[in-house]
Amino acid sequence: MSSSNKVIVLFGICFTVLTFGIMLNYMGKMDSQMASFKRAVTIELNNYKVYFEVEKKRKLAELPHVDIPLPKEVVGPEEELERMWNYVYTMQYKCTTSKYLGGRPKEFMDGAYDLCVEPQFWERAQNPGYTCLMYSFGVGYDFSFDDEMARLGCEVHSFDPSMHYEDGMVRKSGVIFHKIGISTVDIEKDSNGWKMRTLKTLLKELGHSGKYLDYLKVDTDAPEGGFEDAIMQELLDTGLHQCVRQYAMEIHIAGPLNMPKKLERMRKIHKQMTDLNSHGWRLYNTTDNVRSMLKHNPNANQLMNKKTIVKDQRMIFWETAFVNLEVKGPCSV
Numbered sequence: 001m002s003s004s005n006k007v008i009v010l011f012g013i014c015f016t017v018l019t020f021g022i023m024l025n026y027m028g029k030m031d032s033q034m035a036s037f038k039r040a041v042t043i044e045l046n047n048y049k050v051y052f053e054v055e056k057k058r059k060l061a062e063l064p065h066v067d068i069p070l071p072k073e074v075v076g077p078e079e080e081l082e083r084m085w086n087y088v089y090t091m092q093y094k095c096t097t098s099k100y101l102g103g104r105p106k107e108f109m110d111g112a113y114d115l116c117v118e119p120q121f122w123e124r125a126q127n128p129g130y131t132c133l134m135y136s137f138g139v140g141y142d143f144s145f146d147d148e149m150a151r152l153g154c155e156v157h158s159f160d161p162s163m164h165y166e167d168g169m170v171r172k173s174g175v176i177f178h179k180i181g182i183s184t185v186d187i188e189k190d191s192n193g194w195k196m197r198t199l200k201t202l203l204k205e206l207g208h209s210g211k212y213l214d215y216l217k218v219d220t221d222a223p224e225g226g227f228e229d230a231i232m233q234e235l236l237d238t239g240l241h242q243c244v245r246q247y248a249m250e251i252h253i254a255g256p257l258n259m260p261k262k263l264e265r266m267r268k269i270h271k272q273m274t275d276l277n278s279h280g281w282r283l284y285n286t287t288d289n290v291r292s293m294l295k296h297n298p299n300a301n302q303l304m305n306k307k308t309i310v311k312d313q314r315m316i317f318w319e320t321a322f323v324n325l326e327v328k329g330p331c332s333v
């Protein structure tokens, strides 16, 4: 053998040994990974079984005219969570024809919302030339639902002060973007440098007094939850709930619920929803939003959060949709 051939053979042997070694090492790791994966799946499947058993037993109210009792005495975080839990999973109205619009497939359909197209709540069903009006708070670069609504013939205004888009930008679908946030007061520049407005001021400034709000969508995230409580309170305080035909909101519950401030927020949201019920609003759809968990665990479900949110810094997200049985007339501001 020539010396150059020897070198080649030596290289060949080294390469084979190295590859074999790497493969063995990898297989070992795979084995232990497989085992822990199997363990995780078993635990999750059990969680799932419990979840579905609970769900099967849950009674769904069939039709409207539900009188939701106002919150009882405050007992403790577990009971309050149970009350909230029962609220969001008890449907108060059955929308016979609805469309599930928008959503990003890569994000497990995050950003999709229900639209009830029964004539009572969807003017275009009786009057195809009607230009519906929609306000959408909290976009987070996902216009999928807003675009669909614009394509259905609505004038859509989307608000998000956190996005790096120009105020007044108009999308191909017709959606108009506003670099403005929803708040309890009108501010030109808040601590983030954002322009903030109340719903009432926006209706005035955009010239929508005298119009119905055919669809109001609220999905505004914040570290401690969202702004859904602020907007519901404004609707209740101003009476603007009377001119909103449909409402979609992501509820953000932030743990640990054994912290008084966090518990207080959940209590408030529950109270606001029941107050809106007494004005004719009815919940007709709830979907769990566990999408951020699904990325790490395909079997994730909301029951896992329920177990931990009292003590841990967990979040529960629900997408909810309401119809208003007692629309009184156009918004007047």
Ligand SMILES: *[C@@H]1O[C@H](CO)[C@@H](O)[C@H](O)[C@H]1NC(C)=O
Residues within 6 Å of the ligand: 091, 099, 100, 114, 284, 285, 286, 287
């Ligand atoms: C809510 O809407 C989703 C999407 O349309 C649907 O899959 C689900 O069954 C609905 N839930 C209820 C309670 O109607």
